[in-house]
Amino acid sequence: MSSQLAHHFEDMSQQREASSLGMWAFIVTEVMFFGAVFTAYGICRMMYPNAFGEASNKLSVLLGAVNTGVLICSSLTMALAVRSAQLNKTKSIIGFLIATMILGGAFLGIKVLEYSHKIHEHLIPGLDFVYEGVHAPQAEIFFSFYFVMTGLHALHMIIGIGIMVWLLVLAMRNRLTDQYYAPIEITGLYWHLVDIVWIFLFPLIYLIGRA
């Protein structure tokens, strides 16, 4: 629909390509953002392998693994939602978007559960941190990274789900078609990036020192 062509673009193709490139550039910023905190974490872990291993054992592998599975499912449904838009299947777009949002919500729910466990176990750095053993200061550093990294990740998911609400509205108004699907395509890119962050986060934070 030419009514969806912004006035400063020559044609829909230019508009879509510009949107895609803009989102890819944004994804690069996210790679550097999370990558930098992974670097800091990696260095601290290298300095205190035993302390970090011990602290990491306080996390639940089961919950982390389930969350990984949930997020991978949501990536699948998101990819299928974009594909539905490319094939002009509005009902499918709506279905897959809702599925993605439910899965994202499930992830966040499990996250809330995990955080509540940490509150119960008094493992909140700075506010309420009780840890037995000689590794206490380094464990506090580990949990600082845990909360910052998973917290930022969760924040990105919340924003992503928020954007999907908007996409749902667009889809319900039949505005996402095979001629105009850039909004859902670029949201998909964002969502897959959030998935990739977790793909690295889960083994590096939950699975160290388990052997």
Add this chain to the structure above:
Amino acid sequence: MSQVVPQKVYLLVFATLMCLTLVTVDVAFYNFGILNLWVALAIATFKATIVVMYFMHVKYSSKLTWVFAISGIFWLAILFTLTMGDYLTR
């Protein structure tokens, strides 16, 4: 309009990702010493790669998209390598 990826491809990628998740959890409980880290990273990198290639359509995208994707990884490598270099050579 960019390429429509067949549903089968998505499902195959999905299945691979789920299997590899199980593998990475399983492997973590065996003691391979320093290799544990490298195995975990290798699996995660492969998973991320197939997400990028198929879910994010980079396999079907323009060279420019490839340049952007690779630049991000490359620049992160600069940060990581030179910073690690400091810690490893002190």
Add this chain to the structure above:
Amino acid sequence: MKHNQTIATPEDYIHAGYGVRSWLFTVDHKRIAILYLLSITLFFFVGGFFALLLRLELLTPQGDLVSAETYNKLFTMHGVTMVFFFLIPSIPAVLGNFLVPMMVGAKDLAFPRLNLLSWYLYSVGGLFTLYAMVTGGIDTGWTFYTPYSSSYALTNVVPVVIGLFILGFSSILTALNFIATIHRMRAPGLTWFRLPLFIWAMYATSVITVLGTPVIAITLVLLGFETAMGAGIFDPALGGDPILFQHLFWFYSHPAVYIMILPSMGVISEVVTCFARKKIFGYHFMAFAIMGIAVLSFLVWGHHMFVSGQSIYVGMVFSALSFLVAIPSAIKVFNWTATMYKGSISFHTPILYAFGFIGLFTIGGLTGLFLASLATDVHLTDTYFIVAHFHYIMVGGAIMGYLAGLHFWWPKITGRMYNEAWAKFSALILFVGFNLTFFPQFILGHLGMPRRYYVYPDEFQVLNVMSTAGATILGLGYIIPMVYLIWSLRKPRDVGENPWGATGLEWKTPSPPTTHNFESTPVVDGDPYQYSPEERA
């Protein structure tokens, strides 16, 4: 443009819509550029005010004007304001926003609403940080080194860090906009190697912004978390490493200095070609040098950490790479000079600023080599030599480039010409004031006067008095343009499309341009800078 035309002409962007709302909710890149112009000018004078106070304190060897704690706040807030709220946005957000679409033949940037959001974020971040500075201040140095900032400072570290985090998004959005626009919205025939060098500079700056700003963002998050929660990532007493903070901080902040200088370099290429009536010497080398500087800028950050406790081997690597980044910068200086050789130079204000830039940037750059060398840096680091070095680049270089650009494109932006006599006069005042302020600081640093100290040995007083006197003159040099530029707005908008006879698509539009810049997309069929020395500007 005549005023009595009977043919209806489209309104220019300034008059297309009246009222505060039409400005605050605009999506026109030119209006957003003006909004930025007003904001960054405000912050420039705020930052200048802090500098004035600290230079006043330094008139005497004793600490008699302000307390030590206040002095720490003054230099910190001067640095934070000038770096983040003036220098980094200045050319990209003002000249870049205004000119990038026009120079590539587009009607606007790729994402006009993101552009407006960028200005909102700048304003929110700026006001928030300003508020934090006014209600308690910050005294950690603009570098926020831990553990002082995270564990010991009693000032508003967390609010300032939040303000800067918000500001980072502003930078990133502008950069995303420029990247998408330059890649996807160039006019037909406008290949990469036909682009004005200003566009190359905006592109490279945007690439640096995209790759670097997120790292300072996460660093600020970690710093904020550590300060608020007392976690210990960067605090040695708790097992953390302060050098880790420095690595993360400087990974961005070194490329940031190239974010501050590359746009000015872009301006200089435009100005020198126009006022020497000659095409740029070595266009391809200039474009590759710009990109080379952008890439290499990410490989040298450790030269800020030679004495921090960083590994000596990594220090050597960073030192060698720092020498390497001087090469493309030098190529640019040589090429501007070669452009002027056998050109037909006319001494309008923009090129006076360009001359200033070329000379002062060269001095700043050369002094950087002493600092890149490990052995000499040990003696010079944390002294006034460093302060002089970066002010030669940031003020003698970047700000002069900004003023060159502001004067060059003023007629296009406003449709009026400023008073040339006053403009030349204030350029001269600036040049004299600048050198009087900062050259003595090279000597002071070499003699051992440390930076960030509010007292000093008596024998350094003469040089400090010279520096303060220079700063006063410099301040005057910045106030005068405010007056004559605003005064020029009282004149009618009659400069015409191209008062300088310059090349470039932006000069093929009315002055001031209409909202959509071009009625129909222009087509480009030749190289840039097709000047001939037989004509004069």
